[in-house]
Amino acid sequence: MSEHTITVAGVAVDTRHWIGGERVASAGTFTDVSPVDGGVLGEVARGTAAEAAAAVAAAREAFPGWAATPREERARVLHAIADGVERRLEDLAVVETADNGALLRSHRRGVMPRVAHNFRFFADWLLRLGHEDFDTRGHTNHVDWDPAGPSVLITPWNAPLMLATWKVAPALAAGNSVVLKPAEWSPLTASLLADIAAEAGLPAGVLNVVQGYGSEIGDALTAHPDVRRISFTGSVPTARRIAASAAANLTPLSLELGGKSPLLVFADADLDLAVDLAVEQYDNAGQVCLAATRILVEETVAEEFTRRFVDRASRLRQGDPRDEATDIGPTIHPRQLEKIEGFVQRAVEAGARAVIGGHRREGQYFEPTLLAGVAQDSEIVQEEVFGPVLTLQTFGDEEEAVRLANDTRFGLAATVATGDEERARRVTGRLVAGTVWVNCFFVRDLRAPFGGSRHSGVGREGGTWSFDFYCDLKNTVTSPKGWRDHG
Template identity: 55%
Template sequence: MSTSMLDVAGVLVSPDHYIDGERVPSEERFELFSPIDQRLLGQVAAGQPAHVEQAIAAAERAFPAWSAMSAAERLPYLDRFAEEIGRRADAFCTLESNDAGVLLSRMRHGVVPRAMLNIRWFAEHALGLQERPIDTQQAHHRVRHDPAGVVVIITPWNAPLMLSTWKLGPALAAGNTCILKPPEWAPLTCSLLADAAHAAGLPPGVFNVVQGIGATTGAQLVSDPRIARVSFTGSVPTARRIAQAAGANLVPCSLELGGKSPFIVLEDADIDAAAATGALMYRNAGQVCLAGTRFLVHERVAERFIAAMRTTVDGLCVGDPRGEATEVGPIIHPRQVERVLGFIDRAVAGGAQVLWGGQPHPFGAQYVQPTMLTGLSQDDEIVQNEVFGPVLTLQTFASDDEAVAMANGTDYGLGGVCYGDTAHAIAVADRVRTGFIWINSFGIRDLAAPFGGIKRSGIGREGGDWSFEFFCDVKDVVVPKKPFRPSFSHR
């Protein structure tokens, strides 16, 4: 057991792996810096082949006993897991704010309560998925949701706690054992999550955390033939590599990827409401896959909309995410800052006009002004590709048909927003090719509902029964109603 701990703003957290119920150190480590002010937070264990092997072996050993439990027997463990997350609420808030730059207020009031709910809700939902009868003329069918086996979960740096628990909840409730690979740019809340699981009494090997770099640690995990499922949220290029590695072993993957979602403002929209919602797209410094980043505004209301949204954006507080008044925090990493500013510079060089922002923010090295660009063509790079920063684009349209064509005119299809008269907005939204779309609203997420995208935005759905369909092997036990007499003539 390693005795070294990182002290992050008064919160002690282990930099080591968590395997088979114990902390496991590594001689190989990587440095971790805060996006707030680039200070060194410490050195974190980098997973080596031996650690990956150890974690898979531990998860395999734990699987028979954990999977043999009923959902009702697993429920108390997962309830305690949620309770232990709640007991560490302040620590989770401090760590993720310092490690990932997430707003402290958002962590306190949104993320931590949601993380607890992710564990509890799926544990309770699993109670109804034990067995489902189907009665036909020929036979009685007993449809079971059996645990798949050892699951690898890989989460991104923009929401490590929320997205880890979003996947762990159904995976563990279904009876799988799990290996979590945290994001290397923001791994600390995943490490603290292991402490919560340990305190909750989850049996050794049921939940493991192997930290490391995606190209090495992650690649070894997803290519191992003993893995039954891979659940990944992140970028399209990484997803392609994961799918290729897992595909060699025919391992199913759930891939929740990026977005370039439309924010449609129809002529009959409530302009002030649409503008206020539009400013929410800068939340988490725009590092949100489901944000509506392409504003498509009817030409007759574009001037009014721009003025209303500019007023709202001018009032946004950019700064230290630990401040209660802060509404826009830092970009996660210098490489991401370079990427975001590169998109802006190339767009402006190509003729785009800056409505507001467009520059680094004076608050600090990893801060970018909330930005809106216009004067763009549908095939422009910044219209077609995900920026993942506080950068939005605005185009106008003259008809519903034009708006729908523009909305559907990228390789992404994750989410969307549509503001207008409700019936009109629904009629337009029904024609937009996307995994989900909010009408006169944004960010409503119910655990019972499906979440996911189409095209380059991913494969599969998470939430409700859809999560269990992925994390389980669905088995049909068939009992004939009449004695079965085999015959070669039967087809």
């Protein structure tokens, strides 16, 4: 075992970059700390502009060969990567839980299987990607999806590997080479992915992984003139910086940003279902961009809804995410915990009332919290907290419900609980959101478009939409005239 290899939950992880099919160290490192117990996991290579340039150069060199690889072979390699993920599912699950604090049971049963599915789905979609030829005054139009080129993918810490492969899989399927930059708070499973991809036969340089801080390596990646696509999931301020960096080269961007999504509970809803949906928003300690953190309840059922919610939420178990009985784990980082606590303190000082929770606990834990008595224009209602903090507001009628739901700068998702099918159609048609769930939550299908409106993002990915982004679409128009007779 090399000096650059650490052992996390019994799994060996190389902490160097993966560039051009080789492990590459940096002069500096950063410390990776587990949110589970505050223990140091190891020192991770801290990339700079030099590593960024090397990674893009490797991707540029590898791109022509991978782009020219037949679709069937690209799909085969992606399926082989999925096979590797499934073989190492337990390794990936335990390492990611140690690295970002999400529930081990969720990683085992849902998240890591979804990682494998990401590769299988886009491999299969690639093989049926196409558009029927069509006629224009006797001329034939033929549409192609041409690989765009080296792609920089910058991913967040809340679901590190799943969200990384949501980008990596379609980019590779499209024929692009990739430079993946994982979040510095949770970089380890990206390193394991590099090993899995190499073992699956992905050519050197097609997937590169570089670690480090955005200010030190991210800017060098997003401003690089050889980069043809940038996909980012994260905060609005960082997205602005990336967009400004990419502007000089007119590099196309896909941005999936923050959310402040509403859950609308109408009086005709199944209240037990509505309460279950509301409590589900505490998943991953509230560190979910899609979470419906603004609970909007019709006045006539607000008291009963609140009573049932308190009863249900009080039974949640918060603690060690490695324990199968735990429902809510820790916050990712002390800085994030301080941010959450600050939001709640300021809200209470402004007149909000904590129906449940409201305090941090020992370690990196914040209690599941529900705040009532909040004003629509208050910070706690308008800004993303990214923690286990929900707000409760009431509305008098459908018109007010829609107005309150749409009254933020975000538009990532929305959830509606109602027993009236006609109302569901009316309300969902008026909500500003990239995804709307009715009487359910977090049902995701890779065939569907995904992305946000307003400050929640730019563009859509999923199914053919992903290939539309990662490719240059080309239409070839052919005249029936002018062919030579070779007979």
